[in-house]
Amino acid sequence: MIAIVDYHKGNLKSVERGLAAAGGDVLVTDDAAAIAHADAVVLPGVGAFADAAATMQALGQAGVVRERIAAGVPFLGICLGMHLMFEEGVEGAPQEDDEASTHNACGLAVLPGVVAKMPKVDQKGLSYKVPHVGWNTVQLQSGSEGIGGLHQASSARAGQSCGLSERAGLSERLEAVEPLADGQKSSPLFDGIPSGTYFYFTHGFVAPSGPFVVGETTHSVTFPSAVQYGDVAFGVQFHPEKSSDAGARLLRNFVSIVKGA
């Protein structure tokens, strides 16, 4: 059974139906015990980082979800659900414009770094519409090469293995993952989906970069649009449940991974 984590911020029917249509046996639940016994966990994307993280803590979901990821259970974070995989986020925190703020909200700290505001201006000074809403392409990464120039959390602390995770109430960050494969293999989540495929995005904040990036997208900056931790934990910035047949394929891939795990 795939547990869709309900943290009380909005309508989860699209995600539920999308996964069910992909062949998944799904349960929408806010119950930490149910999540702890699920074969897979999906963290959907509704609301703002600080608010969602606080609710997950209050309901006892945060620790359980993190434990399940660490235990190697298949996981999919969607949009904000992907953001919550990281150590910290500025969205909804008192100092949204400052990545290095000590007032950032704490995430699950599965991946290192700070989720920050998407800039409205690119390196050449051209203006972009933010939030980034609409259909954009995902360029798949084959391994960890070629991700220079991505959004890097400017905080000197971001990406370091100390400090941030402790502030998230965690004794340590999860063990760092190896960069994916040998420069050939792409993520199994994108099996049968060509690089350059369009997906539907709606967000104003972007994740930091690192060797965990498996797909990237360009708006005002090039940012991680798909990340992977270990073999079966994934995060996607776009909404597969709103991305027509390409999204349906990705959800089928995830359900296949769940069934094969």
Next chain:
Amino acid sequence: MLAKRVIPCMDVKDGRVVKGVNFVNLRDAGDPIELAQRYDEERADEVIFLDITATSDDRATTVDLASRASEQLHLPYCVGGGFRSVADIRAMIAAGADKVSVNSAAVADPSLITSAAAAFGSQAILCAIDAKHVAGAGDKWEVYVHGGRKATGIDAVEWAQEAARRGAGEILLTSMDRDGSRDGFDCALTRAVARAVDIPVIASGGVGKLEHFAQGVIEGEADAVLAASVFHFGELTVRQVKEHMRAQGIPVRL
């Protein structure tokens, strides 16, 4: 790079699509969900359901439509028509609508946009503007409300700017002069608004043939193009439109 979008719009009354729909191979051409699924297959980027009755009695029917849409559609959708308060909008968002559009009520009380954007995010709030050229006034258009029946004296470009400033995420701009004319979008109007705001503008009103869509993007500088009857009557498919746009060098999702 963000794709330019093609958006079919359906007028809905009592939960049924109105205006003739002439699709073969649909079990029930009056069902907005089934029609939207057909447009999804043709590569529509999103769909808009416009509730043209929009009295409080029919509100429950429209909420029910939004609820079914969130279960059965795999693309973003917007619901418009008759929202008077944040509570009205909340019901639609809770039912699963990705976006709502506001029109007359926002003109009457612009703070509706401010409150709705604060509550649900700018990406969820479209400001629909029905604009009509002011005779003899050059590049000047006036905002009309109540389905185009009532003039307001408000300048369309200035209203679009205020809506954007208040947190609207997109402008859905309909030319009343062109609506139903099949002469193409009012590209001068669309361009004037697109250049005045830093949020996406959806061009609406007047499409009659394939070339008009690309004109809306290239000459009108629109981020998205909307049409109703040319799609409903099966004169053009969304896919045909997008293939033509792509041939003109416009980035589209196919």
